[in-house]
Amino acid sequence: MPAMNSPVFAQGGYRPADAGHLYLDYEHLGPASGFTDEIFEIIDRIPLFEDMTRQEVECLCRYMGCYGAPRNASLLQEAEEGHFLLIILTGGVDVIKRTPQGISMVAEVGIGGMLGEMSLIDGAYRYASCVATRPTDFAVLTRTALNDIFVDHPRLGNKLLLLLLQLMTRRLRDTSNRLLPHLGGITV
Amino acid sequence: MPAMNSPVFAQGGYRPADAGHLYLDYEHLGPASGFTDEIFEIIDRIPLFEDMTRQEVECLCRYMGCYGAPRNASLLQEAEEGHFLLIILTGGVDVIKRTPQGISMVAEVGIGGMLGEMSLIDGAYRYASCVATRPTDFAVLTRTALNDIFVDHPRLGNKLLLLLLQLMTRRLRDTSNRLLPHLGGITV
Numbered sequence: 001m002p003a004m005n006s007p008v009f010a011q012g013g014y015r016p017a018d019a020g021h022l023y024l025d026y027e028h029l030g031p032a033s034g035f036t037d038e039i040f041e042i043i044d045r046i047p048l049f050e051d052m053t054r055q056e057v058e059c060l061c062r063y064m065g066c067y068g069a070p071r072n073a074s075l076l077q078e079a080e081e082g083h084f085l086l087i088i089l090t091g092g093v094d095v096i097k098r099t100p101q102g103i104s105m106v107a108e109v110g111i112g113g114m115l116g117e118m119s120l121i122d123g124a125y126r127y128a129s130c131v132a133t134r135p136t137d138f139a140v141l142t143r144t145a146l147n148d149i150f151v152d153h154p155r156l157g158n159k160l161l162l163l164l165l166q167l168m169t170r171r172l173r174d175t176s177n178r179l180l181p182h183l184g185g186i187t188v
Numbered sequence: 189m190p191a192m193n194s195p196v197f198a199q200g201g202y203r204p205a206d207a208g209h210l211y212l213d214y215e216h217l218g219p220a221s222g223f224t225d226e227i228f229e230i231i232d233r234i235p236l237f238e239d240m241t242r243q244e245v246e247c248l249c250r251y252m253g254c255y256g257a258p259r260n261a262s263l264l265q266e267a268e269e270g271h272f273l274l275i276i277l278t279g280g281v282d283v284i285k286r287t288p289q290g291i292s293m294v295a296e297v298g299i300g301g302m303l304g305e306m307s308l309i310d311g312a313y314r315y316a317s318c319v320a321t322r323p324t325d326f327a328v329l330t331r332t333a334l335n336d337i338f339v340d341h342p343r344l345g346n347k348l349l350l351l352l353l354q355l356m357t358r359r360l361r362d363t364s365n366r367l368l369p370h371l372g373g374i375t376v
Contacts, residue, residue: 097368099368099369099371100368100369101371104371106371117357118357118360118361121350121353121354121357122354122357122358122361124361127361127364150343150346154342154343154345154346155338155342157342157345157346158338158342158345158346158349161346161349161350161353162309162349164353165309165349165352165353165356166309166310168353168356168357168360169305169306169309169310169356170310171360172306172356172359172360172363173306173310173312173315175360175363175364175367176315176363178367178370179363179366179367179370180285180287180288181287181288182366182367182370183287183289183292183294
């Protein structure tokens with residue numbers, strides 16, 4: 001139990017122990033609620049916060065931690081564990097993956113983009129690696145924080161999950177469409 | 189407003205007007221809460237209800253309607269609108285889709301399987317068509333019912349959306365893996 005008068009807990013939700021240990025080598029910038037002005041400057045580029053009110057975003061920020069990483073830093077490592085997602089606030093990353101053809105670049109993700117949500121959801125290993133192409137600040141939402149949101153703000157939890165589902169559905173449609181020309185199966 | 193003594197509303201949540209109109213040509217069997225015994229017999233085969241308590245499943249069933257369709261019935265039609273998902277209770281369906289190679293069978297879905305969840309989530313057109321290969325009973329969850337669940341039972345809404353996200357994530361990993369051997373992109 002934290003001290004009753006812990007100023008961080010008084011802000012609501014943020015657990016330093018939950019966020020601060022994720023990236024020991026990078027600068028831990030504290031709760032995302034310390035960066036709401038910066039986040040609202042790029043809010044139109046953050047699909048995960050689409051259609052959310054200012055109040056809802058401020059509430060979510062209290063459950064997220066921020067980090068700053070240098071160029072070439074590894075933010076996620078393919079095949080490793082990690083139950084959290086990232087939102088890129090500044091900078092950008094390359095998403096790379098081992099394929100039968102070698103190491104391939106799967107995507108470039110810039111400001112507002114989201115990474116790592118599959119492992120947040122299913123707890124399975126990271127699907128790809130993410131490397132900062134320039135100095136990059138990012139916010140982290142952990143599984144623990146998500147569970148806290150469900151308990152503290154279940155309606156906001158539904159809105160966040162529905163947005164995540166919409167983003168995943170878009171990616172599933174895109175990926176399925178890219179697979180279509182290669183589809184075998186029985187032609188009927 | 190419905191009459192205060194409406195027996196259907198007294199059961200909690202089910203809106204006949206929301207479910208009864210979806211399939212005018214097939215038999216409307218009423219709310220899924222009339223089939224909870226049948227549903228619990230196959231509960232281990234329904235991924236969407238995984239880890240739910242009996243009470244939670246019973247609650248969800250009050251928000252779902254059931255239909256019976258004959259062999260060769262079209263349950264979903266590619267490129268049409270429809271903001272609802274189906275859970276197969278008896279029988280089975282073929283999932284077919286137009287591809288560059290013609291009409292291809294994408295999947296066979298049997299008892300407990302889920303169909304149509306992408307359009308439920310993003311409101312976009314059906315990705316594929318589903319045709320009953322034998323007489324098939326199915327339960328329907330509409331967007332309206334999902335919104336009602338968020339309002340009436342927000343914590344249960346969290347659990348349902350998280351299960352949906354887990355199923356979508358599994359499909360996205362599978363589809364991405366199938367695409368990998370065909371992936372172009374820049375090799376680094």
